[in-house]
Every structure is written in structure tokens, then in C-alpha cells.
Amino acid sequence: MGEMLKIGITCYPSLGGSGVVATELGKLLAEKGHEVHFITHSVPFRLGTFQKNIFYHEVEVSDYYVFRYPPYDLSLASKMAQVARMRGLDILHVHYAVPHAICAYLAKQMLGDSLKIVTTLHGTDITVLAQDETLKDMIRFGINNSDAVTAVSKDLIAETKELLEITRHIDLTYNFVDKRVYYPRNCSDLRAGIAAPHEKILMHISNFRPVKRVSDVVDIFAKVSERLPTRLVLVGEGPDLPKIQSKIQQLGLEDRVTFLGKQDDVAQVISIADLMLLPSEKESFGLVALEAMACGVPTVGSQAGGIPELVTHGETGFLAPIGDTDQMADYAYRLLSDPQLAARISANCLDRARTEFCNDLIMSEYEQIYYRVLGRPAPARVSKDVCV
Numbered sequence: 001m002g003e004m005l006k007i008g009i010t011c012y013p014s015l016g017g018s019g020v021v022a023t024e025l026g027k028l029l030a031e032k033g034h035e036v037h038f039i040t041h042s043v044p045f046r047l048g049t050f051q052k053n054i055f056y057h058e059v060e061v062s063d064y065y066v067f068r069y070p071p072y073d074l075s076l077a078s079k080m081a082q083v084a085r086m087r088g089l090d091i092l093h094v095h096y097a098v099p100h101a102i103c104a105y106l107a108k109q110m111l112g113d114s115l116k117i118v119t120t121l122h123g124t125d126i127t128v129l130a131q132d133e134t135l136k137d138m139i140r141f142g143i144n145n146s147d148a149v150t151a152v153s154k155d156l157i158a159e160t161k162e163l164l165e166i167t168r169h170i171d172l173t174y175n176f177v178d179k180r181v182y183y184p185r186n187c188s189d190l191r192a193g194i195a196a197p198h199e200k201i202l203m204h205i206s207n208f209r210p211v212k213r214v215s216d217v218v219d220i221f222a223k224v225s226e227r228l229p230t231r232l233v234l235v236g237e238g239p240d241l242p243k244i245q246s247k248i249q250q251l252g253l254e255d256r257v258t259f260l261g262k263q264d265d266v267a268q269v270i271s272i273a274d275l276m277l278l279p280s281e282k283e284s285f286g287l288v289a290l291e292a293m294a295c296g297v298p299t300v301g302s303q304a305g306g307i308p309e310l311v312t313h314g315e316t317g318f319l320a321p322i323g324d325t326d327q328m329a330d331y332a333y334r335l336l337s338d339p340q341l342a343a344r345i346s347a348n349c350l351d352r353a354r355t356e357f358c359n360d361l362i363m364s365e366y367e368q369i370y371y372r373v374l375g376r377p378a379p380a381r382v383s384k385d386v387c388v
């Protein structure tokens with residue numbers, strides 16, 4: 001057992017995969033006995049009720065009349081430094097490079113070198129923002145000045161190195177799911193409220209941004225529903241939602257589509273689905289496909305980014321080139337119309353989620369990184385056997 005640590009975590013606390021991963025990681029670390037301090041502009045939405053070893057520090061932004069734009073980044077850096085000093089933090093673990101890695105650097109400059117910075121790259125902080133010439137140098141600076149950098153897929157590591165010409169080591173820390181929360185639930189009542197027993201449910205969960213290609217979800221569904229009795233369940237909200245609603249109307253599919261909006265209990269919702277659709281343009285990992293996998297629900301999606309590292313084609317789902325909705329619809333039809341294939345793939349999903357992406361395993365990877373940057377002896381690494 002290593003010495004318990006004091007860890008500050010900063011993330012985007014509202015809806016989003018990076019916020020989910022950061023919050024769930026903080027909860028697991030606190031359960032293990034570490035002291036965890038969330039430093040964010042609001043309470044992370046997955047934090048839940050009061051838990052031992054967890055503390056929350058709100059970043060308040062000055063609205064002094066001289067400021068045309070309230071300086072959130074400076075308020076965050078200053079709060080990080082304040083909490084680190086008052087609570088004796090060992091580590092600041094920031095999720096999403098912009099602006100968090102740079103704020104952490106400022107905090108460290110205020111405090112001194114004993115505070116270590118770990119930055120986790122999640123996706124669009126690199127694949128979208130690092131393409132922006134006005135931000136590129138600053139993101140590279142934040143990465144190069146972190147004590148450790150992690151990324152959620154091999155693909156994201158490669159893209160970061162190439163786009164930003166970075167040579168430093170980046171650790172791989174895949175997304176994870178808590179196996180106590182994500183498992184196949186019995187949701188027959190909920191399911192009966194949405195589909196008849198002979199109908200299959202296709203599902204898509206996202207923030208409805210253009211990178212998610214939700215329009216492809218509708219096209220895939222339209223093609224599959226010509227061949228099988230099906231329903232589409234859409235979960236989440238975002239800028240593309242109105243466009244998607246009118247597309248569904250134009251295609252005359254409104255009677256077959258249910259919009260659930262934002263949902264808290266994702267494991268429960270996923271458990272009613274037969275198939276998850278994830279046809280993204282960019283996806284560094286695809287947390288939702290992992291959540292589905294852990295509930296025994298396979299994904300049909302695109303080969304974008306890190307999705308192939310998660311979804312093994314033909315084993316835990318099926319992948320096609322970005323935009324190839326004919327191929328994706330074909331795969332969806334095959335899975336939904338062949339009960340033996342569906343049962344085999346679903347069993348593979350449960351197995352792979354439990355072993356490769358289990359909470360204990362990935363938390364232990366992060367812990368190893370913390371002790372490494374602090375130069376302190378680490379507890380034994382968790383092995384995959386523990387996860388089964």
C-alpha cells in the first residue's frame with residue numbers, strides 16, 4: 001500500500017465524457033483512501049451525494065466592471081494555487097488541455113515545483129482545438145509543461161504528437177466503466193413503454209454536435225427499419241437537435257423515434273437497447289460505446305479515431321468508414337436479425353468491458369502515474385484478473 005495522496009481534479013463539470021471520466025476517477029480514488037479536491041466552476045454532475053474524502057471548491061469568476069470578459073482562467077489558476085497551498089495537494093490532475101493545463105502551470109508557478117501536474121487529453125482538445133493556429137502553441141506549452149500527460153487512446157496519442165510536433169512520453173489511459181453501475185439491467189417495464197416485444201431498439205446517446213454525425217444515425221435507422229420492425233431512441237441534447245427533429249419529420253419517422261433528452265441513469269437507459277449507434281466523424285475513444293458494451297449492448301459505428309481500439313470489428317460490434325451508412329445499416333440488420341450472432345457479440349461485449357476497461361485497472365494506471373511523478377513508491381499495479 002503506497003502513501004495516500006492529496007489530489008486536485010479540474011474538469012468541465014457539466015455534461016460530457018471528460019467530465020464523467022474525471023468525476024468517476026475522483027470517486028474511485030476517494031474510495032481507495034486518497035483525498036480528492038474537485039476545483040471546478042460548478043459541482044460535477046456525476047458527483048452525487050456526500051462521500052468520504054471528497055471536497056469541492058467552487059471557482060468564482062470576478063465580474064468587476066473593468067473586465068469586458070470575466071477572467072475565468074485566472075480565477076481557476078488562482079483557486080488551484082489557493083487549494084493546493086491550503087490543503088497541501090500533491091497533484092493537480094486536469095482533464096481537457098484547454099485552458100486547464102495552462103491554469104495548472106500558472107498555479108504551479110505560484111507555488112513551486114513540489115506540486116505536480118498531470119494532464120489528461122480527451123479528444124477535441126487536440127483533434128479540434130489544436131488545429132486552431134491561435135491556440136496551438138498554448139496547448140503545446142501546456143502539454144510540455146505538465147509532469148505527466150495521458151491520453152484516452154493510442155490514436156489520440158499519435159494525433160497529439162503529429163499535430164503538435166510533441167516528442168515527450170504520453171501515457172495511455174483508456175476510459176473505464178464502474179462494473180457496479182454498468183451491467184445488464186432488467187428493464188422490461190421501461191422497454192415495454194417504448195417498443196413492442198417484436199421490435200428492436202436502436203439507440204444513440206450524445207451531445208448532438210456536428211462531430212457526432214447524428215444525421216447518419218437517422219439514415220442508418222431509416223434503412224434498417226425498411227427491413228425490420230425497429231424503434232430509435234435518441235438520448236441527449238445539443239446544437240444539432242432541431243435539425244435532426246426536422247429530418248425525422250421529413251422522413252415520416254416521428255412515430256418510430258423517441259427523444260429522451262438528457263438522462264442521469266445512463267446504465268438503465270442503455271439496458272433497453274439492442275444496439276448502440278456511434279457513426280462519429282471524430283471520436284478519441286467513445287465512452288458511450290464502452291458504457292453500452294458493459295451492459296451487453298454492441299455498437300455499430302464508424303472507424304473514427306480510437307473507436308477501433310474499443311470496438312473490435314466482428315467481435316464486440318461492427319465498424320465501417322465514416323459516412324458509410326449503407327454498410328452500417330447492413331451490419332445493424334445482420335446483428336438484429338440473427339439471434340445467435342447477437343448473443344455471441346453481447347457475451348463478448350460483457351467480457352471485454354469487464355477485463356480491458358474495468359474501473360480498478362484504469363484507476364490503478366492513473367495511480368501509478370501519480371506516484372511516478374512524485375518519485376514515491378507506488379502500490380502494486382492491479383492486474384486484469386482482479387477485474388473479472
Ligand code: GMT
Nearest residue numbers: 016017018122123124283284285286287
Ligand atoms: O471532445 C469531446 O467531445 C468532449 C469530450 C467530453 O468532454 O465529453 O469527449 C471526449 O472525451 C471522452 C472521454 O475521454 C471520449 O470518450 C470521447 O470520445 C471524446 N470525444 C471526442 O473525441 C469527440
